[in-house]
Amino acid sequence: MADITPKIGAYISIAKTSLQAVFDNLKAAGFTLIGPTLGDSAIECAEITQTTDLPIGWTQVQEAGTYRLQRRSDQAYFGYAVGPHSWKRYLYPPTLKLYTVDHQNGGFTVTPATPATPQYAFIGVRPCDMHAIAIQDRVFLHNGFQETDYKARRQRAFILAVNCTEPGSTCFCASMGTGPQIETGFDLALTEIPEIFLLEIGSELGREMLTGVDWWHAGAFELQTARQALTAARSHMGRQLDISALPNLLYQNLEHPRWDQVANRCLSCANCTQVCPTCFCSDVKDVSDLQNQQAERVRVWDSCFNLDFSHVHGGNIRPTNRARYRQWLTHKLASWVDQFGTLGCVGCGRCITWCPASIDLTEEISAIREEGTR
């Protein structure tokens, strides 16, 4: 055991069993750990306390519209791709009370909701999801205004990232330049190789969370093993998306017949937007009591696939499946660039896997690319 703590930027190795000591440090520092765990039928995100809560020895098979859990032949801790949940539900919760309004003395008073901000440690943030968080940061923090609840949650969050050595069959982060290796934004970044975890120290807080943990400087062999695993991962992505000529490819094909074909299959159920780690649209709902003395305003996740979303004065501007699907895809892969300076897609593949109609955006884009105007 080395008795000095590693420096920021250092690569160290720990025995897999030592991860529990990192968890214990995080808990002692007041963090609630959120990480992957085995649900009824998928690897979900939930509160965890022990490394044994992780889906050790499990993986999954994903295809468009299909997800099945599977046993692994080994005892890997992180041998699976992203599941149905993303960190969005913890940084930007699906339902959030904003304020209460009370009738008082002929006027009204507004009382903002002031919930205690949770202090989360996210365990197992994949590179695609790290990029998704960075995209939501741009939307909520660096876009001329700040989303205060998001900011408070985000500033307190600890990120233990995990590099992807086994991408899923709907993954395409290599195409999007968002994986399989994490580059920035983490406190600790872990790469799982046989018998050990290789850790990169990303922050002072990350360094502190290694206090009392048995570690050694990563050796050349360990570094090389990790590098090879990530190189291999890059070359066996389940999906590919050619992003050349985006966003113009979509702008020049707004009347492509492919939009009609996909509209025939699309259920307008909004699943793609709800599982997407970058989709950020919300609505506010007011609920008043029967005496009309008190009202509450609640923020809820919304979707461009819900009809009310595009209802404006005079009617609905996107009354068809075609219009709604086209809006979603052109926002993700075209107008997002104009709006925020990056694409809105990180290649996590959730919208492909969790579409009950098995629509695959990589197929849609390649169809438009092959038959469309360039």
Next chain:
Amino acid sequence: MNSPNGGPAPIKPNQPAQAAKPRLAVFKFASCDGCQLALLDAEDELLALAGQVEIAYFVEASRRTLAGPYDVSLVEGAITTPEEAERIQEVRRQSRYLIAIGACATAGGIQALRNWHDIDDFIQAVYAHPAYIDTLATATPISDHVQVDFELRGCPINKYQLLAVLTALLVGRQPSVPTYSVCVECKRRGTTCITVAQGVPCLGPVTQAGCGAICPAYRRGCYGCYGPTEAPNMDALGQRFLAMGAAPAEIVRLFRTFNGYADAFRLAGDKLEEMDRTSVQRRG
């Protein structure tokens, strides 16, 4: 306009307390009473409601009944007999606002399954003295008979939605209930999709939210209790279930339950049944 203290203008105060309270009535037609029970089940809010409205006619709750007219009538149940077809006309005449509540009142309910069969066969099979039975050939929603001001879906309805509708009417606001899919509620509560992860056919993508996505949370496919969404793509969902290996008859049965006679579900079920029949004939 600013108030004297520089704050925003005051919200318009409520009606003076001495003003007559709006009169509420609850009527039952062919139904199981479950939607009326949703109102009684709103225990915490019931006293507050009784403070805001005069409950003038609600035989499930009180033997005291007052004659019309009523400001708001909640109507539960489908129209299944000649007597009901007449009585709903009188309810309409006595009501300023008529709100149809539940799957029976908005789509005919489970008893509308009779609409695909010969009612006389049922009468002969079920009743010892068929001559005593005076019924219509179909079970139909209230809106097939009279003008309905608002339809609140569900089997049964959600008591919070009912209270929201009543609150909206009390303050003169358009009632607002979500018309998007059950999937949105599933995702908000964090339920893993059972169609994707378990291959279970689920009506969630074409069914209106409102229940809070209860069934998928207990690993059951959605039964469509809240009826079709605002824009249901029934054909696409049917095709997807076929591709997942479901038999056409199984899908037709899924489409035809509590809201089977709602337009979108009915047309999709009929179409699938017809396609299945012609393909069987072709194979035969």
